Structures are given as C-alpha cells and as structure tokens.
Amino acid sequence: MMKSELNPKPSAPAAKFSLRGLAGCAVASMVFASGCVRHDAEFSHRKDYNELMPEAREYVDQTLSKHFGRPTDLVAWEKLPLKLHAATGNVDEGATSTAMPVTFTEENLPVEPGYEVTFLSGKLLQKSEEPVRVEAIGEDNTVSFQSPGLVEAPAAGDRVALGPGQVLKTGRMLYAEHCVHCHGVSGDANGPTAPYLNPRPRDFRRGIFKFTTTQAANRASREDLSRTIDEGIPGTYMPSFKLLTPDENKALVEYVLWLAMRGEVEYQLVIGLKQDYSNEAVADRQKSGESLAEIRNIFLEAANGTELSETFNGTVDSIAERWVAAQEESALIAPTAKRSEATAESIARGRALYLSKDLNCIACHGEAGLGDGPQSYSITKNSAGQDNPEPGLYDEWGNKVIPRNLRTGIYRGGRRPIDLFARLHGGIKGTPMPAFGGKKTDAELWDLVNYIMSVPFETPRPGDGAKEAKPAEAPKQVAASE
Amino acid sequence: MRRIQLVLAFTMFAMAAAGCGRGSAPDRAATKVLRADEVKVTIGNPKPAAPAADAKP
Numbered sequence: 001m002m003k004s005e006l007n008p009k010p011s012a013p014a015a016k017f018s019l020r021g022l023a024g025c026a027v028a029s030m031v032f033a034s035g036c037v038r039h040d041a042e043f044s045h046r047k048d049y050n051e052l053m054p055e056a057r058e059y060v061d062q063t064l065s066k067h068f069g070r071p072t073d074l075v076a077w078e079k080l081p082l083k084l085h086a087a088t089g090n091v092d093e094g095a096t097s098t099a100m101p102v103t104f105t106e107e108n109l110p111v112e113p114g115y116e117v118t119f120l121s122g123k124l125l126q127k128s129e130e131p132v133r134v135e136a137i138g139e140d141n142t143v144s145f146q147s148p149g150l151v152e153a154p155a156a157g158d159r160v161a162l163g164p165g166q167v168l169k170t171g172r173m174l175y176a177e178h179c180v181h182c183h184g185v186s187g188d189a190n191g192p193t194a195p196y197l198n199p200r201p202r203d204f205r206r207g208i209f210k211f212t213t214t215q216a217a218n219r220a221s222r223e224d225l226s227r228t229i230d231e232g233i234p235g236t237y238m239p240s241f242k243l244l245t246p247d248e249n250k251a252l253v254e255y256v257l258w259l260a261m262r263g264e265v266e267y268q269l270v271i272g273l274k275q276d277y278s279n280e281a282v283a284d285r286q287k288s289g290e291s292l293a294e295i296r297n298i299f300l301e302a303a304n305g306t307e308l309s310e311t312f313n314g315t316v317d318s319i320a321e322r323w324v325a326a327q328e329e330s331a332l333i334a335p336t337a338k339r340s341e342a343t344a345e346s347i348a349r350g351r352a353l354y355l356s357k358d359l360n361c362i363a364c365h366g367e368a369g370l371g372d373g374p375q376s377y378s379i380t381k382n383s384a385g386q387d388n389p390e391p392g393l394y395d396e397w398g399n400k401v402i403p404r405n406l407r408t409g410i411y412r413g414g415r416r417p418i419d420l421f422a423r424l425h426g427g428i429k430g431t432p433m434p435a436f437g438g439k440k441t442d443a444e445l446w447d448l449v450n451y452i453m454s455v456p457f458e459t460p461r462p463g464d465g466a467k468e469a470k471p472a473e474a475p476k477q478v479a480a481s482e
Numbered sequence: 483m484r485r486i487q488l489v490l491a492f493t494m495f496a497m498a499a500a501g502c503g504r505g506s507a508p509d510r511a512a513t514k515v516l517r518a519d520e521v522k523v524t525i526g527n528p529k530p531a532a533p534a535a536d537a538k539p
C-alpha cells in the first residue's frame with residue numbers, strides 16, 4: 001500500500017517513455033562509440049602542411065588526390081617508376097576484337113582469367129566504359145577476351161596492361177593486413193601501435209630506408225625492401241614476413257615504394273610552397289606592403305597557370321629518376337676485393353682502423369664497442385644545426401639514436417659479413433652512421449668487418465685501453481671460408 | 483530521468499562530433515582488413531609508348 005502511494009499510477013506511462021528514450025540514447029551512443037558509422041581511411045598530412053595558407057593547402061590536397069588518389073581509391077600513375085600492373089606488353093600484328101598476340105615487356109603477377117584489359121596507348125586508350133576481361137592466354141602469348149570483346153581491333157604496337165593496377169591493389173590489401181598498424185595508412189610511422197614501439201617504425205615519406213645495399217647517395221633497391229620484408233629487422237619490432245609468397249612480397253614492395261614516392265612528392269610540394277605561402281611568410285609579406293588579396297591572387301594565378309604544374313612535374317621527374325637510378329647495377333655496393341680471412345692480423349688491422357681518428361668509430365660506439373661513445377650523450381645540435389631535445393645522436397626523422405652495441409652480435413641490417421660491409425661502405429641512411437666507401441679501401445673495410453665480428457667473442461678486461469688492447473683470436477664461427 | 487537523457491544525448495552528440503571510431507586508437511578505419519572489392523585502382527596519366535626495342539623477345 002505504501003508503495004502504491006509513493007508511486008501513483010498516473011506516472012507509470014511517463015516512466016515507461018523515459019526508459020524507452022534512455023534505451024534509445026544508450027543504443028545510439030554505443031553505435032557511435034563502437035565505430036559502426038563508416039569512416040574511410042584517409043592519408044594524413046605532414047606537420048608542415050598545416051603551416052600553409054588555406055589556398056596552398058587546397059592545392060596540395062588536389063594535386064595529391066589527382067595523382068595518388070585515396071587509400072581505398074588509388075591512382076596507378078604511370079609516370080612513377082613502379083611495376084603497377086599484373087603484366088604489360090605491346091600488341092603484335094594480327095590482333096582482332098576477340099584476341100590479340102602480345103609481346104610482354106613486364107610480367108609482375110600471374111595473369112588470371114577475368115583480369116581487366118586496359119590499353120595504355122593507341123586508339124583504344126582507356127576507351128571502353130565496360131571493362132574487357134581476359135578469357136585465357138595461349139602458349140603463344142595470344143590473349144583472348146571474354147565476350148563481347150573489344151569495340152575494335154587494336155593496332156600493332158599499342159601498349160596494353162592486363163590486370164591494370166593489380167600489383168598496387170594487392171600491395172595495398174597486404175599492407176592493410178600486415179603493416180598499417182605500425183607504419184600507418186600514409187607510411188608516416190603513425191599507426192595505432194607505433195607510439196608503443198622503440199625504435200619507432202620507419203616513416204617512408206622521405207624515401208629514405210636505413211639498411212640498403214646501394215651506394216650512400218642512392219635510394220634503396222627493390223631487393224633491399226624485399227629482403228627487409230622477408231627477414232625482418234633483428235633487434236626491432238619489424239618481424240619477418242617469410243610466409244608471404246614471392247608475388248605477395250613483390251606487391252608489398254611496390255606499394256611501399258608507391259607510399260615513399262607519394263610522401264616525397266608531398267614533402268617537396270609543401271617545402272616548396274612554404275617559402276612564400278606559409279602563414280608566417282604571408283604575414284611577413286603583408287608587413288612589407290602586400291595585401292592578403294594580392295598574395296592570394298598571385299598564388300591562384302600560379303596554381304591555375306603553368307608555373308606550379310611545371311615545378312610539380314620537375315619535382316616528380318627528379319624523384320622518379322632517383323628511384324630508377326637506385327635499381328641500376330652501378331648503384332649497388334660491390335666489393336672490389338674478396339673478404340680477407342679473419343686472422344688475428346686482419347682483426348688487429350680492423351681494430352686499429354676502429355680506433356683511428358680517421359674513422360673515429362669510438363666517438364659513437366665507444367672503445368669497448370658498447371655503443372657508449374662520447375657523441376652518444378654530448379651532441380647538442382642535429383645535422384640541420386637545430387638544438388637537440390636532449391644531448392645525443394638523432395636521425396633524420398628526429399628520433400634519438402643509440403649507436404649499436406657491437407658486443408651483442410645483433411646487427412639490424414643483417415649479420416652476414418657482406419651486410420656489415422654494406423653498412424660500413426654505404427653507412428646507415430638517415431642516421432649519423434657515415435659511409436666509409438671511398439674513404440678506405442675495400443680490403444681495409446673487410447678488416448674492419450672481421451674486427452666487428454670478433455667483438456662479441458672478446459673478453460673485456462679491466463684496464464684494457466686503446467694501446468694495450470689486443471684483438472681476440474678469430475673464432476671459428478666467423479672464419480672466412482673464401 | 484530527463485537529466486540523464488540530456489546527459490546521454492549530449493554524450494552521443496559529442497562522440498559523433500569527435501568522430502568516434504575515427505580519431506580513436508586503434509583507428510578502426512585505418513586498420514581494417516580490406517577485401518578486393520573495397521580497393522579501387524584507376525590508371526593515371528599514361529606514359530608515352532615504350533620504344534619497340536624495349537620489348538622482350
């Protein structure tokens with residue numbers, strides 16, 4: 001009775017209504033909180049981008065979107081030196097609207113029935129609205145099409161792609177599955193896992209990869225990236241992806257290169273525009289008498305005319321040239337001398353080089369090779385002359401670098417003698433580790449390799465100094481077999 | 483009750499405005515495994531025709 005008095009009947013419908021509303025709100029909240037609302041992934045921008053005036057930012061957006069697309073709607077830009085398609089080739093004589101003989105110039109992935117056929121030149125250049133698909137490929141490389149075939153027969157010499165953009169697409173899907181949580185959608189090393197990792201994942205957007213077999217001035221080769229994906233990077237969170245098939249590895253390499261080129265293009269665009277069209281530069285120009293409207297007009301004229309597009313094309317050409325050059329055989333580090341046997345004499349010569357003022361290895365790696373040289377805690381300015389957040393060594397990405405502890409026997413670029421030779425010859429790109437190729441002969445570098453490989457087996461004794469230190473005897477594990 | 487409803491409605495609005503599931507970590511959109519039909523590729527500006535000498539026999 002008491003209860004019914006406290007909760008009189010007329011208020012019951014109101015309570016029911018409130019509960020229904022409450023439940024509705026809760027469900028809607030959960031829907032939003034669980035991310036049920038679809039958001040497509042987007043490419044991020046560099047920090048510098050936010051310093052540009054709005055018109056310049058819009059120009060960067062439009063340019064990147066036009067030539068690279070979005071993460072789920074990619075543009076396979078033919079100007080980039082990449083293997084974008086499953087296969088490309090030139091049409092031979094005797095083509096009809098239902099079949100064409102092709103001389104393949106590039107076969108990147110196995111062509112499967114059902115793959116699209118796109119012409120990259122000639123009268124059928126991106127002509128068909130309904131894609132024509134591969135029915136089969138004969139032994140004589142004659143490609144037959146699924147019904148109804150082409151609108152007309154292609155001419156001999158027309159360039160054709162089978163599975164257009166298929167390599168990029170496969171790479172993108174594999175990247176989403178295996179790489180994105182550390183390296184980020186844009187390759188900016190800002191994936192959701194990245195903040196918890198030390199060392200940080202690689203940021204591809206400068207086009208710099210640390211562990212390469214190319215000369216110091218060159219970009220990485222495809223083989224370098226392929227090996228890193230295959231083997232991982234010892235001593236870091238980068239695992240081995242040996243379970244990927246060779247075709248998958250190849251597709252992933254091309255996608256990483258595509259991200260690196262996109263990042264470089266963005267970097268060059270933003271850096272170029274920042275000189276005259278950053279908010280700071282615009283404010284300075286206003287102080288010197290120009291009005292904001294004038295500055296905007298100048299920019300829009302440049303953007304709508306040929307000035308910025310010519311600069312952009314030149315930038316892309318130079319980026320592409322560097323990547324093409326890195327794939328040439330001449331870019332590779334090729335020792336001119338065979339590795340010398342890891343004798344006590346060779347190791348002693350290597351140690352002398354290690355301690356020499358010329359190479360100055362001890363400045364970073366320390367006399368005992370523990371990675372505790374004086375520069376590892378005393379350098380106050382980075383390579384650009386800016387103050388370091390705290391004294392020490394920093395890489396191009398602004399991450400603090402701890403020189404390798406040579407006593408652990410763990411080398412991120414690989415533990416084979418040739419891997420260490422490549423590190424000494426070409427340096428570690430984007431880091432303070434310099435290149436000694438050209439500074440010392442290859443025979444001397446092999447002595448240094450022999451010494452470095454002997455360090456984990458040395459027994460350090462108190463009082464061992466530069467002069468008194470004696471090289472360890474060559475352990476069997478590292479003895480050269482020639 | 484009305485107050486609770488208001489608070490919930492405000493929370494829901496704030497979450498929607500902040501783009502929950504987009505800016506949060508882990509970013510569901512970014513880390514989503516993609517199906518083949520979820521990735522489109524279009525061909526950008528074509529290169530000029532390769533010289534016939536480049537063709538592989």
